[in-house]
Amino acid sequence: MDTSTIQQYGDELYNALLTREAVAPLTDREPGITIADAYQIQLRMIQRRLDAGEHVVGKKIGVTSKVVMDMLKVNQPDFGHLLSGMVYSEGEPISCATMIAPKAEAEVAFILARDLTGPGVTAADVLRATDCVMPCFEIVDSRIRDWKIKIQDTIADNASCGVLTLGGVRKSLRQLDLALAGMVLEKNGDIISTSAGASVQGSPVNAVAWLANTLGALGITLKAGDIILSGSQSPLVPVVAGDSLYCSVGGLGGTSVRFTA
DSSP states (O other): OOHHHHHHHHHHHHHHHHHTOOBOOHHHHOTTOOHHHHHHHHHHHHHHHHHTTOOEEEEEEEOOSHHHHHHHTOSSOEEEEEEGGGEEETTOOEEGGGSSSOEEEEEEEEEESSOBOOSSOOHHHHHHHEEEEEEEEEEEOOSBGGGOOOHHHHHHTGGGEEEEEEOSOOBOGGGOOTTTOEEEEEETTEEEEEEEGGGTTTSHHHHHHHHHHHHHTTTOOBOTTOEEEOOOSSOOEEOOTTOEEEEEETTTEEEEEEEEO
């Protein structure tokens, strides 16, 4: 895909973010689009946000569960960039009007104490480099119409990232085994999902190692202070104004998020 086409689609997705008007799937219009093309489109979209005054605060990992991999017909996760304008604090309401078709995911966020540079990063390296972990919600949103996405569509759309909330108690990984830690997700007081960290690449720690190694091959380092969203441990939960969600992680505590018009 040539540079002008990449810029065109990146600008189109950025405009969709601003206007909250979804666009037709890129894979319908460009049947030959590759994953490498999609990441270049993603970078163009991110650059538009940086030019508008935001800054990068971390990365997210997507497509970590077998169910989603099978749906998108891939055998690997993807990643996107977290920007300053995406971050909400616990208790701060999220307006559904700021997104197109929001869906919530419960997961574990890592805060890095020092840089991680791949390739060759191991789970042990992630443990040493992590300052703390905490429960979080990622509110994903697709600028692709009706969530009709293939892997190239979601990658180009910054891995369908919308916003995120961080909450609960920060804890050291030395106090936890995230692979065994159970997660319970509630929506409006009803339990809708239970899972364990092992559902994410065997452990969220493994997912972060994958990210560091994948980015390292592209010449990108995970930086000290970065927020890393390690991948959803829950189904995608559509949300509307008035909804509230709560997730708890064994040994880590819980966090909540609520939605307004």
